[in-house]
Amino acid sequence: MPRSALCTLGLCAGLLAACGGEEPPANDTPAPTVGDLESQGQLPTLDRSAGxxxxxxxxxxxxxxxxxWIAGRQATPELRAALAQLARAYQASVVRGSQDAAAALDAAxxxxxxxxxIMTHSASEAEGMQAMSVLRKMTANTRERVQAYLAYARALDGAVMAVSDKDGCDAQ
Known part of the structure; x- marks a missing residue:
């Protein structure tokens, strides 16, 4: 077979393979944005201001x-108080915890x-762990806050702390 015929045959085979076949068309609906999910109430509306x-x-x-977010949770008053206590602690870790080792230890x-x-007042360990994870993510929700949280974590590198055997709750 002449060389030009082989090239033509190869080109045709390549074009046919590129046609794709009978796959359904891709979904052209854009994925919802964070703003869309917040306005629909599927995500909490978070502050993204500077600072x-x-x-x-x-x-x-x-x-x-x-x-x-804490006020809107279906939880006991004790669990809401525990969540508020952790929110204050996480806020301290971001705002003051990166300043020096003493501030980081206090925040920790x-x-x-x-x-x-939280673990004392959660219905299950999974519920408590989930709430802690969500609070941490909500607290460190901007680049600046993430960087401050990471600086706090670095300030704690190698630190050893005692854990109380009490429930840890602030006096109500």
Whole structure:
């Protein structure tokens, strides 16, 4: 077979293979954005303002968006108080924990107490772990806050802390 015929045959075979066959067309519906999910109530609306602290109109050491998330949870008053305690501790770890080792240790001690309190008042270990994970993600929700949280974690590198055998809850 002449060389030009082989090239033509190869080109045709390649074009036919590229046609793809009978696969259904791809879904052209765009994926929902974070803003869409927030406006639909499927995700909490989070503060993304500049700065580490964010708005705290109540002055309780908890960002307003996280305060609203805690208030909206179907939980016992004791668990909501424990979540607020951990939210304050996580906020301290982001805002002050990266300043020096002493501030980081103080924030870590607060977090440890709050975690004990959450685990005491959660219906299950999984529920407590999930709530802690969500709070941490909500607290470190901007690049600046993530970097501060990582600096806090670096400041704790090698630290040893005692864990209380009490429930860890702040006095109510």
């Amino acid at each position: 580490l602290a964010g708005p705290d109109a109540g002055g309780n050491g908890i960002r307003d968006d996280i305060d609203a 001690a607060q977090s440890g107490q709050a975690i004990s309190c």
